[in-house]
Amino acid sequence: MSHKYSLLMLPFFLLSCKQEIRRTEPSITDQIISKQKQKEQEIVHKKEATEQKSTPTLDLNTEWEGVYSYCVPDARTDGRESVTCYEISIFKDEVTVDGNTSFCTGVYNMTGNKDEIELRYAGNDCEDHFFKLKKNGDKVMLYDFMNPDQVREVKKK
Structure with a gap:
């Protein structure tokens, strides 16, 4: 009987783990996207600053x-x-x-x-x-x- 009980509980256990992972995934993804946006903004600011400082290239x-x-x-x-x-x-x-x-x-x-x-x-x-x-x-x-x-x-x- 205990085996049957374990087999019945296994799908519920697996589903609960899957739901827990789904709950944490968006926050991890949001953090990664946020960091990428920050890096992109830093690159754009550096590029703008460099373009303002640079002089025309000499041929x-x-x-x-x-x-x-x-x-x-x-x-x-x-x-x-x-x-x-x-x-x-x-x-x-x-x-x-x-x-x-x-x-x-x-x-x-x-x-x-x-x-x-x-x-x-x-x-x-x-x-x-x-x-x-x-x-x-x-x-x-x-x-x-x-x-x-x-x-x-x-x-x-």
Whole structure:
């Protein structure tokens, strides 16, 4: 008889547990939704504050657009004179370096600001190859990877 009684009580017991879970679920869900809304509001406030503080982004290619050139005398031991010349072209959609040498000529990536930029070779062949250009009044000064401590004035076309 006790078994029958237990079997009869089991469905009522299970139903009561289910009802108890249903009673607590909405409050847990409400808490989660409330926390999500708080986070969303914080993100919106931070985004608005950032947008108010930010200045318009500078288009470096437009700021530095032009062709810059310079030549460097080569150190030779055979008594002959020669020079290595580079031409740095900065246009709206790309930066290229060309020269009378095949050493690391090609496409470069540009970083910096309106007063100073750094050009780094875009490929894997010349990872340490870079140029720095700095504005100094009306002049543009160049530091290259081979002689980073020497400053050269470059001509802008």
